Amino acid sequence: MMASEALRIGAVGAGRMGRGIAVAFALAGHAVVLIDVKPRDAEAAGRLAAEAMHEIGQDFAFLKSVGAMDDRAVAAALDRVSFAGREAAPAAIAACDLLFEGVPETVDAKRLCFAFVGEHARDDAIIASTTSTIDADTLAPLVKGPQRFLNAHWLNPAYLMPLVEVSPSADTAPEVLARLREILTAIGKVPVTCRTSPGYIVPRIQALAMNEAARMAEEGVASPEDIDTAIRVGFGLRFAVLGLLEFIDWGGGDILHHASAFLSEAVDAGRFAAPAIIGENMAQARRGLRDGAGFYDYDGVDVGAYRSGRLADFVALLRQRDLMPKFADSGER
Incomplete structure (x- = not known):
């Protein structure tokens, strides 16, 4: 998988960080699916999907307002973003080349998320946590195939801030680190690498x-x-x-x-x-x-x-x- 290829990106967790990552990759021409793995009834799932897509639309509208996009570019970027609730999540996860976890900042929440993702993700898919607090060595054992896991800490607003702090665990394969840095660089981000240290840089x-x-x-x-x-x-x-x-x-x-x-x-x-x-x-x-x-x-x-x-x-x-x-x-x- 080369960074120049069109990738399928999964943002697991439809909160602010997941939405910002979706905007960042959609702007760069990649298909992105916001994946909600929390069990919800149909009404709640529909409400979350509508809220997430509305906020993403507002971000694109802002970029248009400052002259960064025109109507055609906004429409094309919106078409690249989709939403998958719990029922559709297995197929969505299986289709992704790169998955960013962005669920609440507790080990228990991440354990449940990684267990679900691990059941459905392809063996060659990179899995990255966007945690701002939990070190990669703590999270790696929760991931099926820890060699393809690492932390990728984005700064808010994720679609505007260039920096992404990438923190591999002791198990992360060097080629996975290199590949994620290449992908991030290709969409205009500036990745830096830091060891598993509280607070990143x-x-x-x-x-x-x-x-x-x-x-x-x-x-x-x-x-x-x-x-x-x-x-x-x-x-x-x-x-x-x-x-x-x-x-x-x-x-x-x-x-x-x-x-x-x-x-x-x-x-x-x-x-x-x-x-x-x-x-x-x-x-x-x-x-x-x-x-x-x-x-x-x-x-x-x-x-x-x-x-x-x-x-x-x-x-x-x-x-x-x-x-x-x-x-x-x-x-x-």
Whole structure:
């Protein structure tokens, strides 16, 4: 199965994540079936199907409203999405090349789902959980054929956010990981791989940042409005261009070391102590760009061109957000 082929995608669980995944794959030209494996009476199943398809239609309508789609494209994408309730689920599952589980975040709910999916899925179908909390090693034993299972954590809204955090279990076959990354890349997503660690990458960093913002509001450091403005036009803009580790190298790991020492003493050692790797990098003269090495190796890199490229990206972002500095004798206003 090649990523360039037309695939049959199953989103098992017709909630918000399943609907977002359905939109993402339908936009890329793949047939998608929303699969509800929960036993329901006909009225409840019909109501869920209507609600799910209505929300998916609204997502396509939004994309049309911002000029990303026209009427023909919307109609074609909608035609690629279908719904299967419990009775139709076995045949729908059996037809899928790739299945994403998106049922509630409990091991019991996922155990029931994977047991049902395992009865009907083809042996060569990839099965991925979209869990944001349960590690792949915990879930893999619940899946028939754990070598074809892994976690794929999408960020909401799934059809817009490029990132998908892919986390294989100890049993995941390397070719399954490679194939899922290829499929995701082919529909315009940016997959990253992380080991089975609580919180993946983004949620783990995000939880720290959100808690700290809430603490600052609680302590009266600044108003919620000013905290969020600082995030939108400071923190967020900067890290849309430079990754966090890249930014450490950009400024120098010693700056983080000293800032962490001050904040540890002045605010909270538990929250602000720098990890050992920062001190180790300093001791090894790996402070970043100016040493030619840090978290990244800059040997052979034209540092001037690299800096100019990143700053050009930053200027483009500032212009797009109408946040460029005001220059007295230029066209920037």
